[in-house]
Amino acid sequence: MKKKATIYDIAREAGVSTATVTRVVRGDPGVREATRDKVQRVIDRNAYAPSMSAQNLESGRSKALAVVVPSISNLYFAKIFDSAYWEAADNGCSVRLIQTKDNQAISPEIVNELIRCRMDGVLFAGNIWSADRADLNDAMERLNHYMPVAAICPPGVELNCIRIESDLLNCARLPVRHLHTLGHRRIAFIGGSMHSKDASHRGATFLEQLRLLGLPDDPAYHVDAGYDMEGGERAVLRMLSALPRERWPSAIVTFNDLVALGAIRQLKKMGQHLPEDMAIVGCDNLFFCPYSDPPLTSVDLHPAEMAQSAVRELLVARESASRSFSILRDATLVVRESCGAALGFRHFDT
Amino acid sequence: MKKKATIYDIAREAGVSTATVTRVVRGDPGVREATRDKVQRVIDRNAYAPSMSAQNLESGRSKALAVVVPSISNLYFAKIFDSAYWEAADNGCSVRLIQTKDNQAISPEIVNELIRCRMDGVLFAGNIWSADRADLNDAMERLNHYMPVAAICPPGVELNCIRIESDLLNCARLPVRHLHTLGHRRIAFIGGSMHSKDASHRGATFLEQLRLLGLPDDPAYHVDAGYDMEGGERAVLRMLSALPRERWPSAIVTFNDLVALGAIRQLKKMGQHLPEDMAIVGCDNLFFCPYSDPPLTSVDLHPAEMAQSAVRELLVARESASRSFSILRDATLVVRESCGAALGFRHFDT
DNA sequence: TTGTACGCGTTATCAG
DNA sequence: CTGATAACGCGTACAA
Numbered sequence A, B: 001m002k003k004k005a006t007i008y009d010i011a012r013e014a015g016v017s018t019a020t021v022t023r024v025v026r027g028d029p030g031v032r033e034a035t036r037d038k039v040q041r042v043i044d045r046n047a048y049a050p051s052m053s054a055q056n057l058e059s060g061r062s063k064a065l066a067v068v069v070p071s072i073s074n075l076y077f078a079k080i081f082d083s084a085y086w087e088a089a090d091n092g093c094s095v096r097l098i099q100t101k102d103n104q105a106i107s108p109e110i111v112n113e114l115i116r117c118r119m120d121g122v123l124f125a126g127n128i129w130s131a132d133r134a135d136l137n138d139a140m141e142r143l144n145h146y147m148p149v150a151a152i153c154p155p156g157v158e159l160n161c162i163r164i165e166s167d168l169l170n171c172a173r174l175p176v177r178h179l180h181t182l183g184h185r186r187i188a189f190i191g192g193s194m195h196s197k198d199a200s201h202r203g204a205t206f207l208e209q210l211r212l213l214g215l216p217d218d219p220a221y222h223v224d225a226g227y228d229m230e231g232g233e234r235a236v237l238r239m240l241s242a243l244p245r246e247r248w249p250s251a252i253v254t255f256n257d258l259v260a261l262g263a264i265r266q267l268k269k270m271g272q273h274l275p276e277d278m279a280i281v282g283c284d285n286l287f288f289c290p291y292s293d294p295p296l297t298s299v300d301l302h303p304a305e306m307a308q309s310a311v312r313e314l315l316v317a318r319e320s321a322s323r324s325f326s327i328l329r330d331a332t333l334v335v336r337e338s339c340g341a342a343l344g345f346r347h348f349d350t
Numbered sequence C: 001t002t003g004t005a006c007g008c009g010t011t012a013t014c015a016g
Numbered sequence D: 001c002t003g004a005t006a007a008c009g010c011g012t013a014c015a016a
Helices: A007-014 A018-025 A033-046 A052-059 A075-090 A108-116 A133-144 A168-181 A202-212 A229-241 A257-269 A303-317 B007-014 B018-025 B033-046 B052-059 B075-090 B108-116 B133-144 B168-181 B202-212 B229-241 B257-269 B303-317
Strands: A064-069 A094-099 A122-125 A149-153 A162-165 A187-190 A251-254 A279-283 A297-300 A325-328 A332-334 B064-069 B094-099 B122-125 B149-153 B162-165 B187-190 B251-254 B279-283 B297-300 B325-328 B332-334
Touching: A007 A018, A007 A033, A018 A033, A052 B052, A064 A075, A064 A108, A064 A303, A075 A094, A075 A122, A075 A303, A075 B094, A094 A108, A094 B075, A094 B094, A108 A133, A122 A303, A133 A149, A149 A303, A162 A303, A168 A187, A168 A202, A168 A251, A168 A279, A168 A297, A168 A332, A187 A202, A187 A229, A229 A257, A251 A257, A257 A279, B007 B018, B007 B033, B018 B033, B064 B075, B064 B108, B064 B303, B075 B094, B075 B122, B075 B303, B094 B108, B108 B133, B122 B303, B133 B149, B149 B303, B162 B303, B168 B187, B168 B202, B168 B251, B168 B279, B168 B297, B168 B332, B187 B202, B187 B229, B229 B257, B251 B257, B257 B279
Parallel strands: A064 A094, A064 A122, A122 A149, A149 A162, A162 A325, A187 A251, A251 A279, A279 A297, B064 B094, B064 B122, B122 B149, B149 B162, B162 B325, B187 B251, B251 B279, B279 B297
Antiparallel strands: A297 A332, B297 B332
């Protein structure tokens, strides 16, 4: 690998000034054909392209957004990033991906990095909203000095930024109502944290919905189960083995599709037939839902659309004076076989 | 969002020189405590962090690598990126993700972008290796002017860069041998392209292995089926409906786990019991393999380790004079239930 | 302990 | 049509 060529090298080698090189590179008119050819040849020979750092320094813009997520290996976040990436690309913008692992808060290091890079905007996604509000608002304020900030978050979070709200209310309501319509009366929820104070969170909304429908909200039906398949397996085992057969729920709503996958496996191990003996509903509508056995009914929060909205808002936020507002995208229930809808209404004891 | 503060603003507001601001920011010794405090306060008040563009320009380094993949929503590439990201982070390096969609070649635009960004290295991954060699070598040569290049590719590809070779040979051999040991004689392969000229590609190696074991390589057993679940479904349907029952294969090797998932679904639809009636082996060992029904036996190419090696090599490539070499990481067969290993040796007709 | 001045690669402005 | 030069924000000699 040779030494990197600069605009000076090209100018010298072509026997012109740097200004002319710039004109050729940017395709500006007003350069004699012969000169253009001569310069272009030197550019090609040296595989020259202008340094983005120097360009950014000169222009004061980076034409780049950042997306901050816990882990890109999580399909939900991959969807968000992917969508943001192409939406930004359509607007001549690149997107930088930043992973936080399991950090519950937005660390000062990340904030610093974002400012250092002089991003044109940031989009936060992930379960950072249970963290102490103080950190978050501090981070927001620091970032707001330099760039517009957007966040995909639960409804009702008071954050000084563009809020793209996940429809967590319907995310909990839709499965419960659907199952209720099918006749289910004992409905369990596994995964995530049940006892969050925030009324907008899934667990709380789930409980609320049960009460609204006059269904029992037996604490034995609410098991914290983490966010993955092993969590789902463990939760089902723990819940069912603590209950006499006649008090088993007839349906389980899970925190996400991964938990559902684990739950399904454990239920089969215990000899249950799905969906006849037990109905299951997941969340996120991941790619494998149509291919699980039985195909998994799931709630779709439309992460791609949320990310797209976020990027659009970030890109216009420079001009617009609107500092802080929120957008809500409705959740959708995608009915497949695991909820037993094909079996029609059935009568279950309360 | 206010105007972005520069080192001059901080210096002026704190009543010191820019040099002192730099010293405070970088934690250099030799600054009076009182001065440091005074400056730090101004820095905090303005949420100041030095501009990375200016720093890069000054230092001539970007401390950044690029990873180029077709799509981050593909779990295989997500693993690669994730692994590269953290390996680079451990070495104080950031990683830029570039997606190519389905572009079969490395487009000149991407090459330009990489050079513009003055990356400290690039890692290419994805199915670009079937493209015309001319493009690839041109791209490599242009890039080699500016940065070390690594690629995760099939064995035997002659490319002027650091080659991290996928163990595609064993990737085809391991499933066939395993199934042969279990007594299978009619083994089919679905997915990807069977008739690639490149002897190192999966389909070709698969055929070679069949011949080596004296097994029939009936063309009816080799169906192109794309790279996803729908492809798997269609391929199974097409293959089996074209064959009388007595000539059906007893085992199917699939291009990847997604194809396997589709194949499983289609086989069940056709009333097949797995693995008793049909054995299945996938590839990539994705997270859901233990949770499919039956749990999917799969080949693991260890993409995370490959990415890690790639990043390590890129980071030392600056100093080292070694321009081009290759590293091979062995594939592993992860045996679960879909291959029917638990059923032991069974006798099948040829 | 602190400040001054220069160079990094580019673009824009203005003069020729 | 082309060239000279200032500015962008920062780090680093070197000077004070």
